[in-house]
Amino acid sequence: MNSTIETILNHKSIRKFKDTAITHHQLDLIIRAAQQASTSSYMMAYTIIGITDPTKKAVLAEVSGQPYVKDNGHLLVFCADLHRPTKQASEEDFSQMTENLENSEHFLVSAIDAALAAQNAAIAAESMGLGICYLGSLRNNLGKVDELLSLPKHVIPLFGMAIGEPAHGPDRKPRLPKQAVYFENEYQEHDESINQFDEQMATYYQSRSSNNRADTWTKQMHRRFAKTIRMDVTDLVQKKGFNKR
Numbered sequence: 001m002n003s004t005i006e007t008i009l010n011h012k013s014i015r016k017f018k019d020t021a022i023t024h025h026q027l028d029l030i031i032r033a034a035q036q037a038s039t040s041s042y043m044m045a046y047t048i049i050g051i052t053d054p055t056k057k058a059v060l061a062e063v064s065g066q067p068y069v070k071d072n073g074h075l076l077v078f079c080a081d082l083h084r085p086t087k088q089a090s091e092e093d094f095s096q097m098t099e100n101l102e103n104s105e106h107f108l109v110s111a112i113d114a115a116l117a118a119q120n121a122a123i124a125a126e127s128m129g130l131g132i133c134y135l136g137s138l139r140n141n142l143g144k145v146d147e148l149l150s151l152p153k154h155v156i157p158l159f160g161m162a163i164g165e166p167a168h169g170p171d172r173k174p175r176l177p178k179q180a181v182y183f184e185n186e187y188q189e190h191d192e193s194i195n196q197f198d199e200q201m202a203t204y205y206q207s208r209s210s211n212n213r214a215d216t217w218t219k220q221m222h223r224r225f226a227k228t229i230r231m232d233v234t235d236l237v238q239k240k241g242f243n244k245r
């Protein structure tokens with residue numbers, strides 16, 4: 001196994017960081033790695049905002065309700081950005097572009113571009129011995145984050161990423177069996193492997209070193225989808241000119 005695959009397979013989210021900032025060199029490599037990700041039609045339809053202002057970090061930690069948004073070696077916010085690619089268009093050209101720009105296709109393109117860049121950043125950070133945690137919790141109050149970061153129209157925050165020197169060693173979380181996620185030629189229902197995974201997860205949740213409980217993956221997913229979450233996201237997304245048609 002090569003060291004890239006080893007880094008990827010050893011991934012675990014880190015939620016406690018040492019009180020040490022990552023170095024400029026580490027940050028530079030992380031951002032360069034993010035930028036080298038593939039990007040739809042060369043659009044590079046994302047922006048990454050590093051949060052160095054402790055007051056802003058504190059606001060974001062309050063939005064997320066998670067202390068590691070504040071206590072880390074660096075915090076990045078990944079945004080979908082359709083503003084930059086259309087920035088220098090004349091008023092007439094821009095109004096012609098708007099219908100296209102604001103459709104679901106380009107919402108997907110910008111979110112996918114941002115996610116690909118983020119995952120490259122994550123792997124780069126982990127390859128240097130740093131830990132990371134993605135932060136969808138910033139969407140608890142998307143409007144507040146949008147305002148805090150002064151994002152123009154056609155730019156929205158998607159998620160954050162806390163990075164830093166790990167201060168704990170959580171267990172690696174199991175994944176679904178390959179048969180449950182990889183099919184050939186057509187979609188397949190593979191209940192058997194999901195049942196097997198539920199048994200494995202029941203043991204994992206009962207025996208892991210912290211936060212142990214009686215649970216399975218299926219129960220967790222059903223609980224998750226049974227309650228409404230972040231119903232205001234659609235409104236903000238559309239207000240900012242994304243996913244309107």
Ligand SMILES: Cc1cc2nc3c(=O)[nH]c(=O)nc-3n(C[C@H](O)[C@H](O)[C@H](O)COP(=O)(O)O)c2cc1C
Nearest residue numbers: 011012013015066133134135136137138159172173
């Ligand atoms: C887009 C995205 C958003 C996430 N948001 C959060 C979050 O807000 N808080 C958190 O503690 N973990 C968050 N996570 C981490 C997941 O909970 C974690 O990846 C998953 O449980 C698997 O665990 P592992 O990363 O340790 O393997 C997020 C992950 C992704 C990909």
